[in-house]
Amino acid sequence: xxxxxxxxxxxxxxxxxxxxxxxxxxxxxxxxxxxxxxxxxxxxxxxxxxxxxxxxxxxxxxxxxxxxxxxxxxxxxxxxxxxxxxxxxxxxxxxxxxxxxxxxxxxxxxxxxxxxxxxxxxxxxxxxxxxxxxxxxxxxxxxxxxxxxxxxxxxxxxxxxxxxxxxxxxxxxxxxxxxxxxxxxxxxxxxxxxxxxxxxxxxxxxxxxxxxxxxxxxxxxxxxxxxxxxxxxxxxxxxxxxxxxxxxxxxxxxxxxxxxxxxxxxx
Numbered sequence: 001x002x003x004x005x006x007x008x009x010x011x012x013x014x015x016x017x018x019x020x021x022x023x024x025x026x027x028x029x030x031x032x033x034x035x036x037x038x039x040x041x042x043x044x045x046x047x048x049x050x051x052x053x054x055x056x057x058x059x060x061x062x063x064x065x066x067x068x069x070x071x072x073x074x075x076x077x078x079x080x081x082x083x084x085x086x087x088x089x090x091x092x093x094x095x096x097x098x099x100x101x102x103x104x105x106x107x108x109x110x111x112x113x114x115x116x117x118x119x120x121x122x123x124x125x126x127x128x129x130x131x132x133x134x135x136x137x138x139x140x141x142x143x144x145x146x147x148x149x150x151x152x153x154x155x156x157x158x159x160x161x162x163x164x165x166x167x168x169x170x171x172x173x174x175x176x177x178x179x180x181x182x183x184x185x186x187x188x189x190x191x192x193x194x195x196x197x198x199x200x201x202x203x204x205x206x207x208x209x210x211x212x213x214x215x216x217x218x219x220x221x222x223x224x225x226x227x228x229x230x231x232x233x234x235x236x237x238x239x240x241x242x243x244x245x246x247x248x249x250x251x252x253x254x255x256x257x258x259x260x261x262x263x264x265x266x267x
Contacts (some may be wrong), residue, residue, distance in 0.1 A: 008186065017029045017056075018030065018129060018238070020144055020164065022164035022165055023237055024163070024164045024231070024233075024237045024240070025163075025164035025232075026161075026261075027229070027237060027240070027241070028153070028164075028228065028229055028231055028258060029056075031120065031228040031229045031231075032119075032145060032228040032229075032245065032259050032261070033056065033060055033118075033168070034202050035145065035226055035227075035228050035261040036057060036061065036116055036143055037048065037057075037060055037061055037064055037120065038261060039143070039226075039261075040061070040065065040114065041113075041114070041140075041141060041258065042114065043113065043121075043140070044066070044068065044113040044114045044140075044141065045048070045067075045068065045069060045113055046069045046070075046071075046111070046112045046113045046114070046232075047061060047068050047069070047070045047112060047113065047115075047116065048070075048072065048073075048107070048111070048112040048114070048115045048116070048132060048137060048138075049061075049070070049071075049072040049073075049115075049116050049117070049118075050070050050072075050073065050105060050115060050120065050133075051073065051074055051075060051116040051117060051120040055072060055074070055079065055080075055082070055083030055086065055087075055095075055097070057116065057118050058070060058072040058083070058095055059083070059086055059087060059090060059092060059095070061116075062087070062092045062094050062095050063090060063092060063237045064224060066092075067094075067112075067129075068094060069094060070094055070095045071095070071096045071097075071098065071107075071112075071241065072095060072096075072097055073097070073098035073099065073100040073105070074097075074098075074099065074100075075099070075100070076099075077099050080097050080098075080099055083095075083097055084097060085097070088208065088246065099100070104133070105133050105136075105137050106161070107117060107137045108137075108209055109136050109137065110137070110138070110139045110146065111138075111139070112137055112138055112139060113138075113139050113140050113141060114138070114140065114141040114142075114143065115134045115137055115138040115141070115142050116142075116143045116144065117130075117134055117143075117144040117145070118144070118145045119145055119146065119147065119259070120144070121144065121146050122146055122203055122204040122205070122206070123180075123203070124145055127214060128214060128218065129215060130145075131215070131218045131220070132218055135218055135219070135220055135266055138184070138266050139266065140265060140266055141263070141264070141265055141266070142264040142265075142266065143261060143262070143264070144222055144261050144262055144264075145228075145261040145262070146206060146259070146260060146262075147203070147205045147206070147259055147260075148205065148206060148207065148208045148211070148227070148255075148257075148258075148259065148260040149181050149184075149192055149206065149207060150207070150208070150255055150256045150257055151230070151231060151257055151258040152174060152179065152231075152232055152233050153178075153231045153232070153233045153258045154181075154205055155174045155175075155177025155178045155180075155181065155204075156170065156173045156174060156177055156233045156234075157177070157194050158173075158177035158180050158181065158192055158194050158205065159172065159173035159174075159176040159177045159180070160173075160194070161173035161177075163231070163233035163234065164233075164234075165234070165239035166234045167217070168236065170233075170234060174233070180192045181205075184207075185207070190206060190207065190210045191204045191206045191207065192205055193204055193205065208225070208254075208255050208260055211260070211262060212225075212262075215262060215264055217265055218266045218267060219265060219266050219267045220264040220265065220267065221266075222262060222263070222264055223263045223264060223265050224263045225254060225260055225261065225262045226254060226260070226261050226263070227253070227254040227255075227256075227257025227258065227259060227260045227261075228257065228258060228259045228260075229244050229257055229258050229259075230243045230244060230247075230253070230256070230257050230258065230259065231257070231258035
């Protein structure tokens, strides 16, 4: 993994994901953002989003909670330009944007009631260092989301397929992806990985229990964790929605869902 790859990478999250022409892709990302937005504690007044990509989550938090004081940063200036344009379009004024390095947050200790980070730790050289930095600048709460690997849509991505559209590769991808996860499990690896284009970077899909161990090691207290969606790949969005509505609160399903958000408190 190399964070330097992202200094010149504009991911266009809004266009490619939130407004995707594939409904299942848009649904997956919106469900993930809701895992943050719907769980912000009532005692929070200041928020930092650490490494924000195109700031989609930041903007959504600011719209729902206009009284929050929000700061956010990203490693690439182009993403910041997109964020400022979007904030201006949405008449949002309670966000301040910064262009900073991902692993060296330029705020003092205990600066924010809540620090959020969505799908960043899988791209960085040191998961532990990043988690320590999130903890350092937080007063109370740290929420972060990472890809977790016990899900059919994950299996699809692990064989370089796309869960949101069916192709000839899809015929084999679920089986091969499952075998890659199984091999990682029986060899005691912390993860299977996916080549993440266009950067040719490694995108890590961790086992949920590995993330919990890392949280414990960081001396954060894990309050709860929640997966965004069961997310059946390709054609089964209606089934994913129905199961998500019925079982999203059931703790015994969360190990097998697509992406996981961890809710932690600073001890």
